Amino acid sequence: MNWIVLxxxxxxxxxxxxxxxxxxxATxxxxxxxxxxxxxxxxxxxxLLIKATQTLPIGTxxxxxxxxxAVGTVLVGIFVFKEPATFLRIVFLSTLIGSIIGLKAVSQ
Incomplete structure (x- = not known):
């Protein structure tokens, strides 16, 4: 449940x-x-972060x-604010997503 909160x-x-x-x-x-x-x-x-860290490891x-x-903000920048979606941005975004999934996978 606290993963959902996080x-x-x-x-x-x-x-x-x-x-x-x-x-x-805006003005x-x-x-x-x-x-x-x-x-x-x-x-x-x-x-919600405070709530989630009551049971999850703080570092993770x-x-x-x-x-x-970070991932969400980059995606909003690309899709809403028309920032460039260069090959290297997508590569590094993919590695960041993989790292997030990996951290969750190795946490108890």
Missing amino acids: IVAGLFEVAFAFCLGKAKA GNEMYLWYAGFLVALFLSMA AYAVWTGIG
Whole structure:
């Protein structure tokens, strides 16, 4: 169950990075709404990370959480913000995904 909580925490990390990207492009009240979304997603991400680390090893949980955030943020950058999807970016993204899966596989 706490692995699911950790995955959701990682998805909220992606959400707060997405909100930062949208806030950068916004002006006026819309900008403040994106920053509010950032704060809500940040709070939820941290709260769920704290919950997950009550039973999961902290080193593994933190690495998986940041890995989900990194992979998700890169994918959001590629698909939403039209960042380049170069061959090397995809190679390194794949190795990061493999590392996250490996950490989960060897954790108890």
